[in-house]
Amino acid sequence: xxxxxxxxxxxxxxxxxxIWLILAGDFAAAFWTFVVAGVSDAADxxxxxKFGMTTELGALLDPVADKVLLxxxxxxxxxxxxxxxxLVILVIFxxxxxxxxxxxxxxxxxxxxxxxxVISKINTALQIVLAAxxxxxxxxxxxxxxxxxxxxxxAAGTTVLSGAAYLVRWTRSIAGAEGTG
Numbered sequence: 001x002x003x004x005x006x007x008x009x010x011x012x013x014x015x016x017x018x019i020w021l022i023l024a025g026d027f028a029a030a031f032w033t034f035v036v037a038g039v040s041d042a043a044d045x046x047x048x049x050k051f052g053m054t055t056e057l058g059a060l061l062d063p064v065a066d067k068v069l070l071x072x073x074x075x076x077x078x079x080x081x082x083x084x085x086x087l088v089i090l091v092i093f094x095x096x097x098x099x100x101x102x103x104x105x106x107x108x109x110x111x112x113x114x115x116x117x118v119i120s121k122i123n124t125a126l127q128i129v130l131a132a133x134x135x136x137x138x139x140x141x142x143x144x145x146x147x148x149x150x151x152x153x154x155a156a157g158t159t160v161l162s163g164a165a166y167l168v169r170w171t172r173s174i175a176g177a178e179g180t181g
Contacts, residue, residue: 004048005058011040012065015072022076027139030073034135037069038128070124071095073131082134087156091127094163101170109174119165123158130155 014037021030044062048054071092078088098120116124130151136142 002053004044004053007040007044008061008065011037015069019076027135031135031139090159094159098166117165120162123162126155126158
């Protein structure tokens with residue numbers, strides 16, 4: 001256990017707070033909690049790399065904390081009626097499919113590289129921006145001006161593309177067309 005891992009654990013502990021704040025309708029505090037979580041994600045990665053403090057635990061814990069935060073915020077914003085249910089279902093289904101597919105291939109076939117695809121990174125960035133924008137719109141009074149709908153469509157599109165890209169990657173891996181490591 002080192003400083004970056006403790007920061008990551010702190011981010012994980014922010015999840016119940018973010019959920020509670022959204023459900024309580026305190027979107028401004030939920031926005032700032034989300035921002036703190038984002039800053040902590042950047043900080044733990046920077047510290048780990050800069051000071052040679054990367055660990056296997058951190059490599060596992062960091063993406064788990066990120067996904068738990070994002071999925072929880074999406075689910076809660078959906079429950080609060082602030083994001084469309086179809087988008088929340090799509091985002092959660094994709095994440096469950098990715099984790100389940102990865103574990104399935106690891107257990108039954110072979111070791112697979114765990115490197116996020118470029119479309120997946122774009123998708124995650126759009127999902128983060130949409131969550132932050134939604135919280136800022138509700139809590140800080142940021143005008144929407146059609147940005148919310150555009151972000152919803154962009155996040156949905158990249159969620160579908162990312163899920164499909166992982167299915168193609170796994171199919172190729174099982175067929176032996178993609179290198180394993």
